[in-house]
Amino acid sequence: MATYTYRCGLDGPMDVVRPIGTAPATVPCPACGAQASRVITAPMLGFADPSRLAVIDRAEASRTDPPVVSSVPTRSGRAARRPRPDPRTSLLPRP
Numbered sequence: 363m364a365t366y367t368y369r370c371g372l373d374g375p376m377d378v379v380r381p382i383g384t385a386p387a388t389v390p391c392p393a394c395g396a397q398a399s400r401v402i403t404a405p406m407l408g409f410a411d412p413s414r415l416a417v418i419d420r421a422e423a424s425r426t427d428p429p430v431v432s433s434v435p436t437r438s439g440r441a442a443r444r445p446r447p448d449p450r451t452s453l454l455p456r457p
């Protein structure tokens with residue numbers, strides 16, 4: 363089974379669970395009955411890197427719940443939110 367995302371013009375996004383490969387282009391909205399069109403999203407695989415999933419979750423949350431700030435973030439605040447670099451990159455040759 364896979365989770366597919368659809369968007370209703372009135373009620374917004376919704377998830378529909380169906381067998382893989384059987385997702386139609388539109389489904390009826392459970393709230394209003396209008397046709398909701400399919401939205402192509404990044405696959406949420408269970409074996410993906412947790413830090414990468416956190417970045418995807420933050421990016422998706424920024425669409426609907428952008429963080430509200432009252433001042434410019436400090437440099438340390440920016441560094442704290444930056445994802446850690448892949449340790450394998452330290453093995454690459456430097457210019």
Ligand SMILES: [Zn+2]
Pocket residue numbers: 370371372373374391392393394395396
């Ligand atoms: Zn609807």
